Amino acid sequence: MPRACLLLLLLVGNPLIGAERAPEKHGYWWSEDPPVAAPLTQPEYQRLGPPPDESALLGMHPKEVESLIESYRQNAVWQATPEAVRWYYQLQDFARRRARAFMNVTEVVMLENPDLNMQTVYPTNPVGQAARVAQRTSSMTQRLAEEAGRAALVLLTRPGCPYCDEQRKILNYFHARHGWDIREIDIEESPDLAARFAVSYAPTTVVLFRDSPQWAPVALGVETLERVEESAYRALRRVHGEVAPDQYSLQEFNDGGPYDPRKESP
Numbered sequence: 001m002p003r004a005c006l007l008l009l010l011l012v013g014n015p016l017i018g019a020e021r022a023p024e025k026h027g028y029w030w031s032e033d034p035p036v037a038a039p040l041t042q043p044e045y046q047r048l049g050p051p052p053d054e055s056a057l058l059g060m061h062p063k064e065v066e067s068l069i070e071s072y073r074q075n076a077v078w079q080a081t082p083e084a085v086r087w088y089y090q091l092q093d094f095a096r097r098r099a100r101a102f103m104n105v106t107e108v109v110m111l112e113n114p115d116l117n118m119q120t121v122y123p124t125n126p127v128g129q130a131a132r133v134a135q136r137t138s139s140m141t142q143r144l145a146e147e148a149g150r151a152a153l154v155l156l157t158r159p160g161c162p163y164c165d166e167q168r169k170i171l172n173y174f175h176a177r178h179g180w181d182i183r184e185i186d187i188e189e190s191p192d193l194a195a196r197f198a199v200s201y202a203p204t205t206v207v208l209f210r211d212s213p214q215w216a217p218v219a220l221g222v223e224t225l226e227r228v229e230e231s232a233y234r235a236l237r238r239v240h241g242e243v244a245p246d247q248y249s250l251q252e253f254n255d256g257g258p259y260d261p262r263k264e265s266p
Contacts (some may be wrong), residue, residue: 048075051087057094069095121259139253140233144178147236150210152181153218153228158188158202166222167203173225174232183208207235214239 051057051072057065069091076088110117123129155171157164171182187194187202197206197215205219205228216235219228233251237243243250246261256263 045078047079048072048084048087051091054094057091062098065091065095065098115258118258121254121257135253136251139251140229141178143233143236143252144180144229147209148179151232151236152183152208152210153232154183154185154197154206154208154215156185156187156194156197156199156202156204156206158186161202163222164203167205167219170223170225170228171205174228177225178229180232207232207239209236209239212239 048071051068052060060068069088072084072088072091076084078084110119114120119128121132123132153171153174155164155167157168168184174180175182185193187199194200197204199206201220203219203221204217205223206215207218208215216239218231218235223231234243234248237250237252238245238248242252244262250260254260
């Protein structure tokens with residue numbers, strides 16, 4: 001028989017030749033014992049002795065001291081002996097004194113560097129707070145009065161909107177206090193104007209300027225009179241290019257001060 005025929009018969013007679021080998025089976029159902037888990041090892045903890053002395057602690061980074069205090073706290077809870085507890089509180093005393101030293105130096109630095117001292121623009125005492133509120137209100141009221149002749153608020157509403165009725169009352173108070181014109185647009189009757197302001201929610205309040213095509217949102221939904229005043233003031237400052245978006249809440253008397261995000265470090 002020719003060798004080619006013999007080879008063909010061998011290949012046909014054995015279907016496993018040329019076929020992929022089936023993957024081996026493992027596990028309980030194939031009479032294989034489960035692997036034996038390695039025994040759990042308990043971490044070794046050492047009972048701590050006296051903490052480093054003051055000079056060594058002063059040379060350590062605060063993060064190292066923080067980690068050391070936590071270790072001694074756990075050691076004190078574990079041992080519950082007078083010595084272990086005393087060592088923990090000795091470290092706490094060191095940390096407390098270092099924090100006090102930092103605060104003392106901070107007070108000196110703040111007095112010698114007014115540009116870094118927020119107390120100059122945001123006092124924390126009641127008298128200073130009252131003066132700050134008065135300055136802020138006066139600055140905002142004066143600027144809104146200056147813009148009354150060329151600025152107007154536009155209220156975008158839709159029929160059957162109860163929130164629109166309330167916002168309309170707020171804007172009437174704004175008109176009485178600052179003299180700004182108030183216009184109202186029904187976004188269903190004037191969809192082209194609604195599209196111009198990209199408005200789909202009512203009520204929405206925006207500010208317009210007679211000498212500029214620019215506009216800015218002031219309020220979404222019902223806002224208090226104080227909030228509308230503040231938002232209108234901020235919007236006009238932004239539209240006139242006096243502030244960037246990251247300076248949005250900045251008032252004129254704080255330009256270039258510690259509150260100004262764009263103020264350069266001294």
